[in-house]
Amino acid sequence: MKFDYGKLGLDINIDPKWNVSIFKPKEQKPIENPIEKIKESIKNPIGCRTLKEILKKKSKINSVCIVASDATRPVPSHLILDALIAELNVYGINDDIITILIATGLHRTSREEELNRILGQNLINRINVIDHVATDENSLINLGTTKDNSLILVNKLYYKADVKILTGYVEPHFFFGFAGGRKSIVPGIAGADTIQFNHSAKNIASPFARFGIYEDNPLHKNSIELSKMIGVDFIVNVCINEKHEIVQVASGDFEKAHEKLVDYQIKHIFREIHNPYDIVICGNGGYPLDLNLYQAVKSMAIGELVIKKGGTIISVNECADGVGIGQNEFKDLIFSGLKPDELYKKILDKKLIVPDQWEIQILARILMKVDIYVISSLNEAEIGNIGLKYAKTVEDAIAECLKKYGNNASILILPNGPQIIPSLKDPQIKP
Numbered sequence: 001m002k003f004d005y006g007k008l009g010l011d012i013n014i015d016p017k018w019n020v021s022i023f024k025p026k027e028q029k030p031i032e033n034p035i036e037k038i039k040e041s042i043k044n045p046i047g048c049r050t051l052k053e054i055l056k057k058k059s060k061i062n063s064v065c066i067v068a069s070d071a072t073r074p075v076p077s078h079l080i081l082d083a084l085i086a087e088l089n090v091y092g093i094n095d096d097i098i099t100i101l102i103a104t105g106l107h108r109t110s111r112e113e114e115l116n117r118i119l120g121q122n123l124i125n126r127i128n129v130i131d132h133v134a135t136d137e138n139s140l141i142n143l144g145t146t147k148d149n150s151l152i153l154v155n156k157l158y159y160k161a162d163v164k165i166l167t168g169y170v171e172p173h174f175f176f177g178f179a180g181g182r183k184s185i186v187p188g189i190a191g192a193d194t195i196q197f198n199h200s201a202k203n204i205a206s207p208f209a210r211f212g213i214y215e216d217n218p219l220h221k222n223s224i225e226l227s228k229m230i231g232v233d234f235i236v237n238v239c240i241n242e243k244h245e246i247v248q249v250a251s252g253d254f255e256k257a258h259e260k261l262v263d264y265q266i267k268h269i270f271r272e273i274h275n276p277y278d279i280v281i282c283g284n285g286g287y288p289l290d291l292n293l294y295q296a297v298k299s300m301a302i303g304e305l306v307i308k309k310g311g312t313i314i315s316v317n318e319c320a321d322g323v324g325i326g327q328n329e330f331k332d333l334i335f336s337g338l339k340p341d342e343l344y345k346k347i348l349d350k351k352l353i354v355p356d357q358w359e360i361q362i363l364a365r366i367l368m369k370v371d372i373y374v375i376s377s378l379n380e381a382e383i384g385n386i387g388l389k390y391a392k393t394v395e396d397a398i399a400e401c402l403k404k405y406g407n408n409a410s411i412l413i414l415p416n417g418p419q420i421i422p423s424l425k426d427p428q429i430k431p
Contacts, residue, residue, distance in 0.1 A: 003394070003415040004242065004286035006318035006377075012281075012394045012413070018402075020411045021277075025419040026268055030245035034076075038083035038249050042236060045252025046260055051234050052091050058162055063097050064088065065161035067184045068168070070104045070131075071114035072288055072295060074244040075169035078120025080236050084167065085123065093163075100129040101158055103168070103188030106195055106355050109133065114288075130157070134192040146225060150198070153191025154230050166235045166254060170261035172269055172421045174301035175199075175209040175358065177217045180237045181258030185230055186223040192355060198222050199358040201347045211305065211421050212270055214262060227254060237261055242285065242416040270421050276308040278409040279401050281394060283316040285417020290317035293334075293378065294324030294356065297363045302414060304366045306422045312371040312404070314397045319376040323384075329354040334384030340367035343386065373397040 001022065003010045014020060031037045042051055055061065066084065068077045085098060100119065102110055109131040116124055132155050133139055141159050143152035158164060168188075170180035187195040198219055203209055208216040232254040239248040239261050248264050250257040280303035284290040289298075296317035303313035323331045333343065333354070344364040346352040364386070366372065373389045375397060380390040391397035402409055414420060 001413070001415065003281075003316055003413075004283055004290075004417055005316055006290065006320060007287045009286065010316065010394075017407065018398070018411055019408050020413060022413045022415070023271060023420050023422060025242055025416055028239075028241040028247040028268060030241065030243075030247055031249070034079050034246045034249075035083045035086075037246075038080055038236060038238075038251075039087055041249040041251040042084065042087050045234070045257070046250055047253030047256030048234070051087060051251075054233055055091050055093070055163065061093065061097070061162045063099070063161045064093055064163040064165065065099050065101055065158045066165045066167060067101050067103050067158065067189055068118055069184075070102050070107055071110050071118065072107055072291055073169065073179075074285070074287075074289055075238065075240060076244060076246060077118045077167060078123065079246065080167045080238065081119060081127075082122055084165065084236055085127065095126055098127050099157060099161070100127055101155060101189060102129065102131045103184050104132045104134070105187035105190075106134050106192060132189045134187075134190065134195060137191075140191045143229065146222070146229075148197075148222070150222065150226075151191070151193045152226055152229060153194045154185065154226075155189040158189050159230060164231055164233045166232055167237070169238050169240055170258060170265055171239070172211045172265060172418050174211055174298045175204055175362065176219050176223075177210070177212060177214045178258075178262050178265060180261065181235065181254055182220070182223040182227040185227045185232070190226070194226070196353070196355065198226075201350065201353075201357060201361060204358045204361050205348060211301070211418075212266065212423070224255070239264055242419040269419065270423055273306060273422050273424060275410070276306050276311070276424055277412040278308055278311050278405045279314065279398065279411045280307050280311070280414065281314040281316060281398075281411065282414040283417055285419060287318070287320075289417060290319065292321040292324035293317070293319050293374070293376070293383065294330050294359055296374070296376070297359050299417060300366050300372055301362055302418065302421060304370070306412060306424055307370050309369050312373065312397075312401045313366070314373045314375060314391075314394060314401075316375045316394060319378050322378065323382060330356040330359055331384075333360045334363075334386055334388070337385050340364040340387055344368060373400070
C-alpha cells in the first residue's frame, strides 16, 4: 500500500497474515474552479458584512495586511490569495498597499521556493511579502496584558494595518482542537512571550487540549480573547482533502466562518472505534507536514488516541529538514538523556520553560505510556536519547513489535495523516 510520506509517498508491504486494519478518509471531492468559488464565498460572507461593505466603512485605507499560512502547512494559499487580491483590486485596493504576512509562529522563516509555493506565479513578484518573526521585538507591538496577565504582543504591521484579513485552513489539531481561524493570530503572528503563555505547560496538560475539542480548550479560549482585542476584519478559510485540494470554503466573521468549517470537519474526519490497537502506524500526511521530527510529534498524538497502554506507535514522516530547523530547544531536549517522566515533571513544575516545550511535553507524555518507532530519512544518531526507537523501514518496526506482542497483534494503519482521526469511547491513554 502507499503511505503519504514526503512528496513521493512510501510503499509498505502488508503481510496477509497480519491482523491489519487500514483507515482511509471519506471521499472529499475537490471543488471545481476554486478561485471562482473563493470569490463567491467572499461576496457571500458568514456572520458579517461583505468585504466590499467593510472597505467602504473605513475612513481611510492606506494599508491592507493579509495573513497567510507558513511553509509547514499544506494549504494551497496561492489560490486563496489569487481570489482575495483579485476581489480587493475590484474594490479599488491597489497592490502597492497590500502586504502578505506569513504566520510563522515560532517556526523558521520561509525559503524562496516555499514563498513561490505559498504565493504562486501570479503574485510572487507583485505583492510585498514578509515573514513574521516572533522574537524580533522591533516588529512587535505591546498591547498590555489580558485578565490572566498574559502579555499581548503581536506583529506591529498587522495591528496598524487599516484592513486586517486572515487566510488559512481548518483541520483537527493535536492540542488546539482545530487549526485555522484565530490560530492565524495566536500563535501565527504573536510575539514569543504571548505564544509561550498560550502554549503553557498547564494549558497543554489540560484534558481539553486535544484533537477536536473546541469550546472548553484553554488555548482556543485564550487565542479567541486575544484575536478580538487585536482585531480581524475578515477571514477566508478552507478545508482540504488528502491530496491537499480545496473541498470547502468559508469567508466572513473570524469566529462564525471558522465554526462552519469545524462542523464540517467533525462530520467528515472523525471516526469512533471501540477497541484500542497494539500497534498504530501513522504519519502527518506527507510534505510539507512531515518536514521534520518536531512536526512529526503531531502524528504520534494521532496514534496516542487509539493505542493500548504499553503498545507501539510507528511514526512515518520523512523529516527532510531533520529534527527541525529553528527548533534548537526541541533538539537539545530530545538529546537531554532525561527519561520521559523526568522531562514531563520538569515541564509541569516550571523547571523547564523554553520555546517549543509543548512539543517535547506531548512527546514525553506519549513516551511515558507507549513505545515509538521513528521511520524517516534521519539516521539513528539523529533521533535523540530520550526513548525514541529507530527502524529503517515500517516492515522492520512491525517485525520487532510482533516479537513483543505475538503474531496476532492488532495493527491500525492511518496512511493520510490528520485526514482521518480515530477516537475511542474510553481512551486507554489518559492525560
